[in-house]
Amino acid sequence: MALVPQLRTRKLTIVAQDPGVRTNGRILTEEVDIPAEELAEGPHGYRVHVIDYDSSSRLLYKPLSYPRPTNGALVDPFTKPSNDVVLKDPQFHAQNVYAVVMRILARFEYALGRRVGWSFQGHQLKVAPHAFADANAFYSKRDEALLFGYFQGHRGTVFSCLSHDVVAHETTHALLDGLRERYIDPSSPDQAAFHEGFADVVALLSVFALRNVISAILDLDTSFSGDNGRGARGAKAAHGKLIALKYLTPAAMRESVLMRLAKEMGEEMSGVRGQPLRQSAKLAPSPDYLKKNEEFLEPHRRGEVLVAIMMNAFLHVWAERLEALGQVRPGYLDRGRVVEEGANAADYLLTMAIRALDYCMPVHMEFRDFVSALLTADHEIRPDDSKYNFRAHLRKSFRDYGVEPSAKGEASEPGLWHPPYGRLCTDRTHFESMQRDRDEVFRFIWENRKTLELYQGVYTRVLSVRPCLRIAPDDGFPLRETVAEYMQIAEFRAADLHKLGIKKPKDMPPETKVTLYGGGTLIFDEFGKLKFCVNNRLDHAKRQTGRLKHLWEYGYFNPGAAVRRQFFYIHRLRALNSRSYEKEEWS
């Protein structure tokens, strides 16, 4: 009997954005590639278990089961589904959540060059596509689950499990929490905003990486005009196979592509996800939001600025790639190539954003640290940025919104993290075991505690050790790295903080107990040499003073204040679309 080769990927149909985005009345769907596996009923795979239980109606829907592969081929039971199937078949909903979650997981694993775990001990994330009758969707660490609600809209039932960006957003929370477990700790306004902003960045870039979505958005009537309102009303940006260049400047595309998609995403789902794309598309570049505006201390508003920065960079990269295309006729480009370049730009930026996580410190990160992480992670794998200027556009976009990188870098390549200063002792540690053994990494840290700027005499722990194999995008060249994180924890009386150079918040009683965290991420090359130590020192006087002042003013030290943020609570607040909840953030 001939052996049938096992496929590594399979195609499954998903809703490309959400049922609000349609072409000629038909809900836009897309077949996406995801890791192949023989699924149990659910679908129930090696990393995702769809359990379709509705706790509001106490109904357990029939699990979706896939036919056994014939000749190694895995069948998609929902190719080109009708609107009725998309909206009404709970089994399609089960496939949709399964495929979107697997796609995001695969993107993280590809970008980071290793397996990526969830934030909890188990291997399989539970996903409930019709979890409850409510306009909400959230990631629950306690339940090891993503829970998607449904509710009555103006035109029938609205299912949050059918919105690609909502499913991708929640999946990103579960992955980010696994990679950087301390990012939900109370810290700076930036860190509070990062979880939400980053989840939206991943969600939106993964939507823009779908060709059908970009294509549909370009086809939509640009009746508001692509040239700042001066052009002919009712003009179409795209004519058949051609598209006019004048609609393809970053400014025009912000008005057309971003605003149009935001509008198409529909009002009804805004109860679940807020309107991250619409809000961020409105934020024209300015350094004032983050520096001067009280409103942008609230985590969602601040997260929208991160989304605006990344989307702005996306449009500039896309426009630059289009400049390199030949004009089919004067003033017009080939539509298919425009779509292709947009999807590729989104996909590459998505990889960059995820890779940057490995180059971020494990505690107290700020947007400026994320910039240095983005630039350095990309520089390591793709030193030459001259083809599409991804890093140059990102640097400029962050600067336009008032965020300068934490690190100075070189004159030729600003913003990169520095290699560690000082001599490091590696004589007594074995790199072979340092690639997987936390005790070995701890020994390395201990022997080099002065060079690595550890605070002496406090609890120190290695959180993770992760070997990775990343693939360069242009030439497929492999880059081997090992990423290890450590953190330090110590408790002080407020009255003693001055011994570390830290100022206690005014009015804070001297006996108040204050816990300080510090920590770093170590990046080793394939020979065991430490390339970077991205750290936030426990006794970093300026950062700790600022952090304590912020938390004190926001009531974190009040009796009964919650220690950790709860995603369902945050999302509920977002759903209520309240602008006045900033003071309740930690309650």
Ligand SMILES: [Zn+2]
């Ligand atoms: Zn969220």
